Amino acid sequence: MTNKPLLSVRDARVGFTTVRGVVRAVDGVSFELAEGRTLGIVGESGSGKSVLVRSLIGLVSATTGVEVEGQVVFEGRDLRKLSPADFRRVLGSEIGIVFQDPMTSLNPVTKIGRQIGEGLRLNRGLDRAAADRRAVELLSEVGIPEPERRARQYPHELSGGMRQRVAIAIAIACAPKLLIADEPTTALDVTVQRQILDLLQREQRQRGMAMILITHDLGVAASRADDIMVMYAGRAVEAASTREIFRTPRMPYTEALLRSLPRLSDRTHTRLTAIPGRPPDLARRTGGCAFAPRCSYRTERCDAEQPMLTREGGHGFSCFHPLANGA
């Protein structure tokens, strides 16, 4: 265990210029991730979690009208200061990414084996034959039967779950140190979701990779992540170890999220509590706490002033009226 984190993000900001003005999709988020650990980033859709992670690895900057700020240090190198070629080398060989929908994340007109081998040829210098062989090995490793035959097929010939396995094979092909899973199970059948999460976890442990697991499902994060960061309206509103978050949530938003989860201990037919209202319009930020309009603890101060992330021990939260410790 080294003390230096594998990845450290400081004050990340992403703004999109639209006709309605600048949308601050990510607004000053910082976090650290140690080797081999899993960080769950949890939030509703539109909370900025995907944009945050994609911007870190330079996957949103190509579009016009996007502004990315902040510092991203990966293995001691500031990614945002690397030359494009060096950056691509780090991205290709040390960071793997799995997207939400395997229907769209695989190239429809390229054979699966080629798609897996492509990164290997580019970043590991394998020739075509060696890359094809390795692709077959990877396919069998992620649990795809008849890997030789599958490698010669096109994505549309596979089921959704199989395709997500292929996407995982692509992500781990170059043995990355960091795996980013962006809602990897959202687009899949419920029965397959668990298999995919198991596969991700197994690969992570075997390879000692760090993982960022982005999900809107606090339950998924609970069972797979070491630490959890809750995002709301582009800001990190609570960050702590998974155990802490579940035992003593401090931020009312997290509490509301927890209440909306079904529990085994509940009586049958217990109604889940929905969070009233909707996420705020990011193009029209108010000066206050973004969650205030939906919060049951709201006071005048919440509307006037934006709470900063405060830390108590390893537990960070941004709220003027944190829930009592150990409540």
Added chain:
Amino acid sequence: MHWLARQLLRLVAVLFCVTLVTFLIVNILPGDVTIVILGTLATPQDIAGLRADLGLDRPMLVRYFDWLGSALSGDLGRSYRNGEPVAQAIADRLPVSLELMVLAQLVALGIAIPVALLSVRKPGGWFDRISASAAFGFLAMPNFMLGIVLIYLFSVSFDLLPATGFSPLSDGLWDNLESMILPALTLGLIEWTVLMRVLRSDLLTTLKEDFILLARAKGLPPWRVLLQHALRPSSFTLITVLGLNIGGLIGGAVIVEQIFALPGVGRLLLGGIFNRDLILVQGTVSFIAAGFVIINFLVDMLYAVLDPRVRHVRFRN
């Protein structure tokens, strides 16, 4: 394979209709070949005799099926004017027209693909804006006008290329190409605009897909992402449009052959029209229309071969 059979049946039906319609147009409408052959001073007896000789006195449908029967065995009849077999006349001129259209298509694709790729690297950037304006401008230029302008620029002002005339391949490759450059440019410089617009818009759609992000996440440099991952899935509309545009290309070839005095099928057709050479016009129009229908059919097939998804749906279900 069921699908293929249905398509083939449809192809045959359309071919039948097309030849029939051609026959009707050519035969119902006024304009008398006998006057062209015999001159306006011919006596009614002479004209009647000639009509009988040419078989023009029989009922139209009989004549059509006669014609269709021999056409199927490759005999399109003989020109009323000089007795040359129509099939032979077409065969002699077809290579010129084909060469012209293939070269024009190469010019169009050779401009459209790189321009589309460069435009989407920065949508709304200076290159994108200039190429869009250029495309808009060329689109407003009829091919006969562009042909004249090109002749004026390259032959009259700078005397670089021959204005008219055709050198067959037997004169040497360069001579042949030299006589084809301006005609091919005339057609290609207009065609590229449509192709570029279609490809550009499809590329922009494709570039928003997750698999492009994934390709970038693999560490591929931007140009490889464009060429290896974006271009092929973006090219299906392009291929369809290539097929659809062949009609325009054929029409364009008729005009361009006339401007540059190229001995192609289009000029043959024009000659036939000016001379009221019924049987020649019937043969060439049928041939062109049939070729057009068959090319469109082949483009449909090509589409199925290129896109594994379509192949899957059509051939397996």
Added chain:
Amino acid sequence: MSVSATKSTLAAAPASRPRRRLHWALVLPLGWLLLVVFLAITADWIGLPDPAAQELILRRKPPSAEYLLGTDNLGRDMLSRIIYGARTSLIVGICAPFLGFLVGGAIGMSAGYFRGKIDLLAVGFIDVLLAFPALVLALTFTAYLGQSLFNVTLALGILSIPAAARVSRANTLAWANRDFVLAARTIGASNWRILTREILPNLLPPMFAFWLVAISVIIVAEGALSFLGLGIPAPQPSWGGMIADGREALDVAPHTALIPAAVMFATVLSLNFVGDIVRNMVDPRRSAL
């Protein structure tokens, strides 16, 4: 000076830029089109020389004070011929698609509304017409109809039937199942009434946008026919025919071909511009094309 000017436009960009661009892009082409239409209509009364009057001594003269755009191969006044040519182009360009849209629109509406056998027949008819390369069909028609302004218009009108039928059929299909049409049917409105009162008004905007595009296509087609010598017969001026005539003297008197070419280019370009804008207004989804 220039720096501050750019700055101020940049600063005001979000509000004034789109308006200004629309302004410029509309005024120039619209102005040109209005000029062309005005001259074509008033050609007889603005003191133009006879476009067919030959002055063989004054052949192929470059533009001068007396002949503003010079003279052609036969010593005819180019300006006069271009303006009378505009009349030809406009008559064919406006009437031919109109004719096609009357027939094609009716075919497409009945096909889309009644469906079944009528639809099958209409689609088959359209398919066969579309199986011919357009120009080849036009050539064949005009060649056998005989060359005259009316016949050229007729031939090009027939050519625009398939496109018009397709547009109206697709739109009728879309509208025929809307609630207000079903409502009209339940209160017992006749098919004729539904077609003319309920569907037709909704069909007009897309048809109008398409008609604008068709005008420029037909003007080009008429030019091509005349260029090939199969369009408007000889003494009557037509831009395509003028370009064809000028082609013979391209080396000694390039203006005889290039001036009508430029006029035609400007007209088609303007029509495309205006057509694009109108189409975007009618159907925002197609603005990408």
